[in-house]
Amino acid sequence: MATKEQLLDMYRQMVLIRRFEERAGQLYGMGQIGGFCHLYIGQEAVVVGMQAELKRGDSIITGYRDHGHMLACGIDAKAVMAELTGRAAGISGGKGGSMHMFSVEHGFFGGHGIVAAQVPLGAGLGFAHKYRNDGHIAVTYFGDGAANQGQVYESFNMAELWKLPVIFIIENNQYAMGTSVNRASAEDQLYRRGESFRVPGLQVDGMDVLAVRGAAKLAVEWVRGGNGPLLLEMKTYRYRGHSMSDPAKYRSREEVQAMRDKSDPIEGLKKEIIEAGHADEAALKAIDREVRDIVAESADFALEAPEPALSELHTDVLLGTY
Amino acid sequence: MPQILLPAMSPTMEEGTLAKWLVAVGDVVKPGDVIAEIETDKATMELEADDGGTVTALLVAAGTEGVKVGTPIITIAGEDEAQAPAPTPAPTRQPAPVPAPAQTAQAEPVEARAVTAPELATGPTRRQTVREALRDAMAEEMRADQTVFVMGEEVAEYQGAYKVTQGLLDEFGGGRVIDTPITEYGFAGLGAGAAMGGLKPIVEFMTFNFAMQAIDHIINSAAKTLYMSGGQMRCPIVFRGPNGAASRVGAQHSQNYGPWYASVPGLIVIAPYSADDAKGLLKAAIRSPDPVVFLENELLYGQSFDVPEGDHVVPIGKARIVREGTDVTLVSYSIGVGVALAAAETLAADGISAEVVDLRTLRPLDRATVLASLKKTNRMVVVEEGWPTCSIASEIIAIAMTEGFDDLDAPVLRVTNADVPLPYAANLEKAALVKADDVVTAARSVCYR
Numbered sequence: 001m002a003t004k005e006q007l008l009d010m011y012r013q014m015v016l017i018r019r020f021e022e023r024a025g026q027l028y029g030m031g032q033i034g035g036f037c038h039l040y041i042g043q044e045a046v047v048v049g050m051q052a053e054l055k056r057g058d059s060i061i062t063g064y065r066d067h068g069h070m071l072a073c074g075i076d077a078k079a080v081m082a083e084l085t086g087r088a089a090g091i092s093g094g095k096g097g098s099m100h101m102f103s104v105e106h107g108f109f110g111g112h113g114i115v116a117a118q119v120p121l122g123a124g125l126g127f128a129h130k131y132r133n134d135g136h137i138a139v140t141y142f143g144d145g146a147a148n149q150g151q152v153y154e155s156f157n158m159a160e161l162w163k164l165p166v167i168f169i170i171e172n173n174q175y176a177m178g179t180s181v182n183r184a185s186a187e188d189q190l191y192r193r194g195e196s197f198r199v200p201g202l203q204v205d206g207m208d209v210l211a212v213r214g215a216a217k218l219a220v221e222w223v224r225g226g227n228g229p230l231l232l233e234m235k236t237y238r239y240r241g242h243s244m245s246d247p248a249k250y251r252s253r254e255e256v257q258a259m260r261d262k263s264d265p266i267e268g269l270k271k272e273i274i275e276a277g278h279a280d281e282a283a284l285k286a287i288d289r290e291v292r293d294i295v296a297e298s299a300d301f302a303l304e305a306p307e308p309a310l311s312e313l314h315t316d317v318l319l320g321t322y
Numbered sequence: 323m324p325q326i327l328l329p330a331m332s333p334t335m336e337e338g339t340l341a342k343w344l345v346a347v348g349d350v351v352k353p354g355d356v357i358a359e360i361e362t363d364k365a366t367m368e369l370e371a372d373d374g375g376t377v378t379a380l381l382v383a384a385g386t387e388g389v390k391v392g393t394p395i396i397t398i399a400g401e402d403e404a405q406a407p408a409p410t411p412a413p414t415r416q417p418a419p420v421p422a423p424a425q426t427a428q429a430e431p432v433e434a435r436a437v438t439a440p441e442l443a444t445g446p447t448r449r450q451t452v453r454e455a456l457r458d459a460m461a462e463e464m465r466a467d468q469t470v471f472v473m474g475e476e477v478a479e480y481q482g483a484y485k486v487t488q489g490l491l492d493e494f495g496g497g498r499v500i501d502t503p504i505t506e507y508g509f510a511g512l513g514a515g516a517a518m519g520g521l522k523p524i525v526e527f528m529t530f531n532f533a534m535q536a537i538d539h540i541i542n543s544a545a546k547t548l549y550m551s552g553g554q555m556r557c558p559i560v561f562r563g564p565n566g567a568a569s570r571v572g573a574q575h576s577q578n579y580g581p582w583y584a585s586v587p588g589l590i591v592i593a594p595y596s597a598d599d600a601k602g603l604l605k606a607a608i609r610s611p612d613p614v615v616f617l618e619n620e621l622l623y624g625q626s627f628d629v630p631e632g633d634h635v636v637p638i639g640k641a642r643i644v645r646e647g648t649d650v651t652l653v654s655y656s657i658g659v660g661v662a663l664a665a666a667e668t669l670a671a672d673g674i675s676a677e678v679v680d681l682r683t684l685r686p687l688d689r690a691t692v693l694a695s696l697k698k699t700n701r702m703v704v705v706e707e708g709w710p711t712c713s714i715a716s717e718i719i720a721i722a723m724t725e726g727f728d729d730l731d732a733p734v735l736r737v738t739n740a741d742v743p744l745p746y747a748a749n750l751e752k753a754a755l756v757k758a759d760d761v762v763t764a765a766r767s768v769c770y771r
Contacts, residue, residue: 059519061515090552091552091554092550092551092552092554093552093553094552095549095550095551095552096550096551096552100550100551101551102547102550102551102554102555103554104554104555109515109518109519109555110547110550110551110555111550111551112542112543113542114538114542114543117511117538117539117542117543119511120507120508120509120510120511120512120514120515120539121511121512121514121515121518121539121543122515123508123511123512123515124511124512124513124514124515124516124517124518124519125515125516125518125519126515127512127515127516127519127521128515128516128519128520128521129519131469131471131497131516131521132520132521138515138519150507151507151508151511154503154505154507154508154509154511155508155511155512157503157505157508158502158503158505158508158509158512161503315553316548316549316551316552316553317548317549317587317588318548318588318590318612318686319548319553319556319611319612320590320610320611320612320638322590322637322638322639322683322686
């Protein structure tokens, strides 16, 4: 059972991601964020519930929809927002952008723009933990679209063969860009996708942060116990488009609204907290205000921070001098 | 009396060691019986009898090295041919005589084999093949650094598809010498992830042709991460394996990826010729904090060179003058250096003094050495075992044009493979591959002779 502090912390983190992403969407609309920008709104429970069961020293890796993962890893919102606006103070010095953010210090290994490339990379992070025998694990997030890439299965095979400490998480938000799972996947029960590699899979309600946390606890124990990899399919939903330029023709407004009304992860947890008597509306509103301030501050910072110096163009290509 | 000739047991096999006879004179063999163990440059293999009969003579003694492909090694009389057994020859370390070359279509690289680099290292050296030098480089670095490991197809129990990792499993165990499934994209990505996680992987591709399945991880994951992370995240990994044309293996197994990888910022690309450079540069590559593509050449694996003893490390990014000259500069890398050296030898007989520059590293390219040699000779020919278009030769020509224009007394020429997928037919393959004769012609032409 989660304690009051844990519940409030998960609430705070989910609200932080939601408000951060809303603000990022606004800055994109104002032309302050360029290129691709993939928002995590609706999926907050997945990363927040998972992160609750991880330890410092574990490795996290994901694809391009990565802002939420960064915040859940405890990375400063200012550094993330400033990366989105392409400023020197951004976590990648403005050289990565929305899809390419990393923090070795926080065990966050990106931030990868090629669909599913993070899956073998994540298996490799797990390999490194096993090689060093340091007791840590790797958590590899990818989407339902990525789940159809061949390298995912190459990774499942090696991870199980070598009993690597990796949790594979399919964030099934039901649409790969505009293609629904049913239109792209012969086996649409994605938690079964590891079966031919003997990778056990579980399907989890990814809109319920406590369900995610429960699955995370089980998965972490399994993987940390040296049993090899585990696959979690998180059934979730993104409220926004795939990226900022999404025609929204592939699903109905009603479908999205119904999800928001019935399954919103933040509203769901809020209800649980109030019903359990851990906090009242006013206390939660105080958290909301605190988060709004953090996000507003990050946006101001990201707009005021200077762009990278032109001299940075040629730095960080190689580490060595040859 | 049917004789069995030593067969070619791999595409590049020219000779083998008759490791062991499993039959003796007078034995009756059935079709399919194993009669001998033959050791090639790649593996020890069993030789089977095609037809049954009685062994009447062993023509080559067990333990004989350097038996040329096509040499008669045993006679087996059919059931109706009763023959008196012939005596078994005494063991010898001398190469067996060659009745006739079985492979008539060896291309220029073979000719180049006779030529060794004249630049000999000072201090004690020992004669080693490129294959042995590469293995020693890995073994030494693995002894020195526990985070270094090697993974790839057949690197462990099989001892390396080309024997480059021979013996490593025994010394370092299965935790550090890791056989992978046939899954290039997957294990290249897994290796890159392990590098990001703090290890120093050596990922062997059985050949770089197969690395095309993995090129996304080499470029998008390994090469770009440092930059995209603003200098935070390293990916110290070596991708290595044979590159370029081997012998008669057709278009899909015969391609030089040097120009592909050399065009990518964030990668180090190395393509050595000699065993001493192979060793010294592989050690440097493993120590490098950056991702390295290390391009070997199957036809060079068996060639021997003098390799300095001790901790021999060659700096990345430095070309080497392998032959000094004054009239024309021949620039090359990898197996092309042998072609250039053979051409230089021919040119010397004609009174043309050619300087041969081995680039050794393709990225970062040692422009200074190329330009200094051009300044000295004022004429340049680039020799490349690869396609001409968008090649390393193209790059050298661009450098000469933009930075050495005033030193040029003639246009820079390039001598490369033909601009076609590599054909299988012996004569066509030979015609397609870069040749010393063409280098000689080009060099004469830029010298106006």
